[in-house]
Structures are given as C-alpha cells and as structure tokens.
Amino acid sequence: MEIAVLVKPVPDAETRLRPDAKGLALDPEGVKWVLAGYDESAVEQALLLKEAAPGTTVRAISYGPVARAEEVLRSALALGCDAATSLEAPPEAPTDAVSVARALALALTKHPASLVLCGKQAGDDEGGIVGPAVAELLGLPDLGVATNVRWDGGPGGLTMERSVEGGLEQGRTALPALVALQQAWNDPRTAKLPNILKSRKAPIERIPAAEVAAAMAPSAATAPRRLGFRLPPPRTGAKMIEYKTPEEAAEKLVRILREEAKVFP
Amino acid sequence: MTGVLVLLERHAGAIAAASCEAVGVARSIANGGPVVGLLVGPGGAAGATGLGVDRVLLAESPNLDHPSGAQLAVLLAAAADAASSTTIVVPGTARGRDLVGRVAVRWNASAATNVTEVATSGSGALRVTRPVFGGRATEELELPGPRQVLALKPHAFSPPATSPAPTPVEPLALPEGLAKAPALDVRGFQPTVGGKGPELGDASIVVSGGRGVGTPEKFQVVEDLAEAFGAAVGASRAVTDAGWRPASYQVGQTGKAVSPQLYIAVGISGAIQHIVGMVSSRVIVAINSDPQAPIFRVADYGIAGDLFAIVPALTQAVRAARSH
C-alpha cells in the first residue's frame, strides 16, 4: 500500500506571537517551524499501518517556503517516512486552504496513494479545511476526523472510529480514501538520533514554484483576503474572591457568575 | 438581496444547538433575503418548525441515513443553487466543519471555519473574525463573493428567538452528482464513555479537574460540581496520564480544545499546554490552593483555597441557585 501524509510547517508552540509590520499576519521573525501537532499523529498512524503491512511505503508531502517545508519533511523522514515531496511556494505564497489543497493534490496526482492521512487542523490557522478539500479535489471518500484506523489487508478494508457529537462512530471504507487524524491518541514516537542525522542528507523531491502556482491558480478568485491579525488584550489576572468561609466564597462566585459575568441563568 | 442556506443538523431527533446558532447568523447576513434550511436523511421535517428559517428543503433517501461528507457537499451545493443562496452556513459541529473544504471546492466558494464574528461588506463580500493559535490571536478575513461557505465556532453566537409559525417544507430534488459521491459505511455508534452530561467540545459550561484532586475516587467532587451546573467534565493531562479518567476527558494542546461560556479549573496549575486548550473560553474561573498558580493569570475570577472545602460548597450553592 502507498500512504501519503500531509505535513504542515507551523510555528513551534512556544512561539511568542507578534503581528507583522502590516498587522496582517504573524511576524515570522525568529519563528521555529515544526511539524503540526495533529500531523505528528498522522505520521504516527502511517508508520503503524506500515509496520502492520510490510511492503507499505509512506511519503510525506508539504507545501510552503522551501526551507520550512523541508525542515518538517526531514522530521517526518527521521520518524520513519520513506520519501518526501516539497511543493515550493510561489512568491507571494498563497496560504488560503483551498489553494494549498490544490498544491497538495498536484503532488498526489504525481504520487497516487491508496491512503492519504492529514491532521484534523493545523495549530496555526486551525482551519481544518485542507484535508476535506484535497479529498473533494481527488474524488476520495474522507472519513472525517478519526481516532483509530485499521487496515485489514484488502482494498475494501479500512476501519476507523471517528469522533462526532455525543460519541464515536465506527465505519469502513474502500481505498483510496483520506483520513484526518485527531489528537495524540496514538502517542507519536520521537525520532532517534541516528535517524535524525540520516534524514539531514536524505533526498527530498521538489516540485518547482511555477508548476505549483499553475495548480493553485483556479482558486485565486475565492482566496480570502487578510485584513488583520491581532492579539487579544492581555488577561490582567484573576479577580480574587475574598472570603472567610467556603460557603461565603461559593455564594460570592455564584452571584458574580449570574450578575457580572452573566454565564449562569 | 442575498439568500443564505443553513445546514440543519439533527442529533437524536432534535436540531443541534449549533444549527440554531447558524440560523441566527444567516439571518444577520441575509439583508432581508431568504434564509433556507437544509434537512438531510430520515426523520422527515421533524424539528424544522420554530427555528426561524423561511422554508426548509428536505433531502430524503434511504442511503442518506449516514451521509458522507462528499454526499452532504453535493446536497448543500445543489440546495444553495435551488434556493439561489450565495452563502452557506454550516454548524460548528465535527460533521459540519468537515464539510467546508468540500463545499469550497465543489461550489467554488470562499471559505472560513471557526468564525466568531461576521458582517457583510460591499459587493457581496463578508468580513469574518476567527481565533487562531488556540485562541492566542485572532485574524480578520474578507471572503470575496459571490459565494461563501462558513462554519461557526460553537457558542460564539446566540440562537434567535424561536417562532411558532409553521415552516413550509419542500423536497429537494436529489442531484445527479449524489450517486457518484463516495458514501460512508457506518457500522456502529458508541456514546462517549462516562458522558452523562453534555459532550466536552459542545458544552457551554466545562468543569475540569487536575492533579490537585489527588486520587481517582476524589475526582468525584469535580463531577458533582459539573452535574450541578449541567456541565461537561474535563481534566488536565496529569489526570488522564495517571489513568484517573479516560483520555477523552483531556483538555489542552494534545487533548481537546474547548471554548465554553464558562470554564472552571479545579486543582489545575495552568501549564501552557493546558492553557492553549481553554484560553478562548468566555469566562474562566480557577480554584487552587496556591495563590501563585499560573492558572490565576489567565482566569477572570479566582478562589485561592482547598478545593475539598470550596468545591462542595460551590456545588451546594449552584444547586440552590438553580432550584430557584
């Protein structure tokens, strides 16, 4: 089986957020770009399936400015992916989800996969749009956000659980299909040092910007335009409730929640 | 004049609260144009009355019991065209959000999810605001016309007042593309473990407990408070890692991100990985014996004290308040 994993470079969770000079996006100055959290789950899922089904190969695919995309592709290789494709962002790199999905679909057309894995949403824009858009572009069923994926070896044998309001739904689909992975239910592995070193020299296929731009072009007219990127006013710290007895603290809090915060009928 | 189409999602026979919120938003951006609801699957038009939509399109077919994202996207695009809608609003549920990317591609629309504010601007464009980076920042986007698809952040909007007026229901002619859209073979459903209360990601009040609770047995004080509030129960990773409660309770970077109206953190220190999962809640209350605990820096209201004294008293006070 051929598996493709879509991995997005996102700012490290510790990044101090600052708007750029125009106030339109995150200031990229000094940002460390890492594999998005849910994408780690997707890579882990791919590797688990590979271990269960010998002969499976896993290709990681990333779109973005070359240095960022290749950084996260090397992380994916160090974890155990077999191959990597970087889609070089054109100048003025579009970042809207559907354009990005078109770029990723280009790579998937060159390297057809029976199973495409992606993250539920990326830790930066938290859109959750790219995966389903890729599925629609390629005519694949998408299983939505899954928490557990098993393959029983045949072409009709993908079983998964997905989280919906009120519980877990179990379903099956034929391959090819796309699945978005949620949280670290599968406890992603960490890369071993020798593999990290090896990944530094591993070849990464690069699809040039001109070709990527052509694939993205049909979405230019629908791409959202950024008007602002803002930080919320800093939280000033809790208003501490003074009290002599627990009962007094409780009554004061209930009154505040009702009358001041109005979150309690 | 622009029409707006809303996907009416039903859970256990009732229209999901998130869909009612979507109807309110649809009305606010329709500029007097029609607001049309789409109902899919078995169950007829049950629940459609009183929602505040002008009419309902009903897509019924035996193989739409568990419609796939691909099938719903086909139906939404067809319904929007049939109703001359230029905007589709889907509820901010797990299923709703999964549709946005598909509809954007199929219907050639501009798209945004997790929307917390929306307004019309000139020439058919929409301006939306949405949290990014786990609520640590917000972005404002302009979605160009003529077609947009939006998913709302749950609880960000209030549902409109219900009206008893009967809502006309018309069948939607099933579009040709439906047969070609990949279906889903759903084999079973398992309600969330331990979930007597509302679903964590869905609840308007969440009460979470941390390591400060001490033992799996004593975690019950957190659950009692949640029950008094009619809230969902969450936990820090310290609690789920220790196996005191299942992983499905975990709030944070590697758990669920929640943004209820009210989040109460009990015996949780406030590590950054926990904070990113709850900081976009509207009101945050922290109860912790350590007045220096970092959780108090992101909370709106704090009680410094022993949770085993404070929480039972609070449970009592909430029960008393709710019975009046």
Ligand SMILES: Cc1cc2nc3c(=O)[nH]c(=O)nc-3n(C[C@H](O)[C@H](O)[C@H](O)COP(=O)(O)OP(=O)(O)OC[C@H]3O[C@@H](n4cnc5c(N)ncnc54)[C@H](O)[C@@H]3O)c2cc1C
């Ligand atoms: C990669 C990574 C991902 C992570 N993801 C998550 C995540 O998704 N979610 C998450 O929650 N954590 C996550 N963590 C763990 C996180 O860093 C913290 O370790 C964890 O949140 C701590 O949980 P806690 O606040 O319950 O426990 P502690 O930090 O031990 O805090 C316990 C608190 O209880 C208070 N307390 C003790 N006794 C009482 C009492 N009787 N009354 C009142 N208060 C009392 C103490 O003062 C203390 O503040 C992650 C960590 C890493 C490295």
Ligand SMILES: Nc1ncnc2c1ncn2[C@@H]1O[C@H](COP(=O)(O)O)[C@@H](O)[C@H]1O
């Ligand atoms: N630039 C990208 N390169 C590769 N994969 C991406 C990219 N952007 C998004 N994805 C994939 O799509 C998922 C959802 O992303 P998003 O729609 O941005 O929340 C991510 O978790 C990735 O798996």
